[in-house]
Amino acid sequence: MRKKITVAICGFGNRGAEAYGSYQMLHPDEMEIVAVADPRPARRALAVKEYGVPEDRCFTSGEAMLAQEKLADVMFITTQDSDHIRFAIPALEKGYHLLLEKPISPSLDECVALREKAHETGRIVVVCHVLRYTQFYQKLKELLVCGAIGKLESVVATENVAYWHFAHSYVRGNWRRADESSPVILAKSCHDMDILRYLVGKPCLRVSSFGDLDWFRAINAPLGSAARCLDCQVKADCPYDAEKIYLTNPASGYFGGHRQWPLTVLTNDVTEEGIRKALQVGPYGRCVYRCDNDVADHQTVNLEFEGGVTAVFNLSAFTEGCYRTIRLMGSLGELEGNLDEQKVTLRPFGGPEKVFTLDPVEGEYAGHGGGDARMMEQLCLLISEGGRDALTSIDVSVESHLMAMAAEESRLHGGKPIDLAEFGKARK
Numbered sequence: 001m002r003k004k005i006t007v008a009i010c011g012f013g014n015r016g017a018e019a020y021g022s023y024q025m026l027h028p029d030e031m032e033i034v035a036v037a038d039p040r041p042a043r044r045a046l047a048v049k050e051y052g053v054p055e056d057r058c059f060t061s062g063e064a065m066l067a068q069e070k071l072a073d074v075m076f077i078t079t080q081d082s083d084h085i086r087f088a089i090p091a092l093e094k095g096y097h098l099l100l101e102k103p104i105s106p107s108l109d110e111c112v113a114l115r116e117k118a119h120e121t122g123r124i125v126v127v128c129h130v131l132r133y134t135q136f137y138q139k140l141k142e143l144l145v146c147g148a149i150g151k152l153e154s155v156v157a158t159e160n161v162a163y164w165h166f167a168h169s170y171v172r173g174n175w176r177r178a179d180e181s182s183p184v185i186l187a188k189s190c191h192d193m194d195i196l197r198y199l200v201g202k203p204c205l206r207v208s209s210f211g212d213l214d215w216f217r218a219i220n221a222p223l224g225s226a227a228r229c230l231d232c233q234v235k236a237d238c239p240y241d242a243e244k245i246y247l248t249n250p251a252s253g254y255f256g257g258h259r260q261w262p263l264t265v266l267t268n269d270v271t272e273e274g275i276r277k278a279l280q281v282g283p284y285g286r287c288v289y290r291c292d293n294d295v296a297d298h299q300t301v302n303l304e305f306e307g308g309v310t311a312v313f314n315l316s317a318f319t320e321g322c323y324r325t326i327r328l329m330g331s332l333g334e335l336e337g338n339l340d341e342q343k344v345t346l347r348p349f350g351g352p353e354k355v356f357t358l359d360p361v362e363g364e365y366a367g368h369g370g371g372d373a374r375m376m377e378q379l380c381l382l383i384s385e386g387g388r389d390a391l392t393s394i395d396v397s398v399e400s401h402l403m404a405m406a407a408e409e410s411r412l413h414g415g416k417p418i419d420l421a422e423f424g425k426a427r428k
């Protein structure tokens, strides 16, 4: 029988607990959480009550947990973007393997330092580029590798963030400011840069990028609006109204329909009363035109890969749904797919179209098109069997971070083309 892996979780928030920790409930024979660290008492209480972590193994900070002897095989680093490295480096030094949330760090220097530390200590670092593990992207990769469309020449990929998701995370929420977290192209789309690198199968050489924060600014606040949605006179006409997003809109938080993310980000008291209180006093009740956000709300990136493959990536806040689409164009045919629909269409030139309908992503496989759960399966297998080659290793992940950071550099300099080799040498 396979050895069960032991896990210590640093940052028992949404990703640490709900996305990855919950794998223990479904597969208690594969993984056991033996320690957690989180400054929020409610999250430590959750670890004890729902996940069975011993009280004396619940620490008030990652620092306190790392002051102990090594407690587990793997440490999950699931704190906020700028708080990954300060836990990841000492954890590697203590002998932990790592499951590390993306982005590795908003600083390229820190990304490279972690890669070097992983090599020096010989530990495995799996970065949570969960999309690589989905059936959807694996199917596309398989079709490309077997030559279904001949030589790949160009790619068009889009990330439709959804108006309510963008308002939640990038206007009111944790990723609204580049200086406190990271630019949206890194925070959200290092996944997409990673997928492009994965599918093309060759290094990216140059990027250029345009985009801006245009809509979510004070200048666009409607007459009669207020600092908080609950006090707004014109909220009936506003799709970004927090009351709609979190309490009544079936497409988003929807108190009446489900009580998980993003509602759990607002409050531990996920009752209608608890949510209303959070909207009265907390950041998620603020008018989207009166926040302190600065990340771009739409951005386009052009990419050139080794061998001449070109790609265009577009991210937009202004979409009704939250999904990704992709088109891959080759010398002998094209591939088209929609992650949300779990559907890949192959159109060989001059031949019949073939549609691949993948397994529905439900239940345990709901997160990120099934990527969250599939990555956890792979992690447990990798650690218990002593393997080395993670699909999303620190080495491949640093490449996607370099692409995203170079895109941001270009966007901030009027779309100037950036050579990745030179940008990587200059490091920031």
Ligand SMILES: NC(=O)c1ccc[n+]([C@@H]2O[C@H](COP(=O)([O-])OP(=O)(O)OC[C@H]3O[C@@H](n4cnc5c(N)ncnc54)[C@H](O)[C@@H]3O)[C@@H](O)[C@H]2O)c1
Pocket (backbone or CB within 6 Å): 010, 011, 012, 013, 014, 015, 016, 037, 038, 039, 040, 043, 060, 061, 062, 063, 078, 079, 080, 081, 083, 101, 102, 103, 128, 129, 130, 174, 187, 368
């Ligand atoms: N892979 C993905 O697709 C994906 C999706 C969403 C978020 N993320 C990334 O996951 C990370 C976590 O995001 P989240 O939504 O879970 O955030 P979160 O705020 O819900 O969780 C972070 C947790 O860290 C805790 N924390 C703060 N300081 C700490 C310390 N000193 N020691 C230990 N814990 C501490 C916080 O109390 C919180 O519970 C971020 O880097 C984010 O960008 C990745």
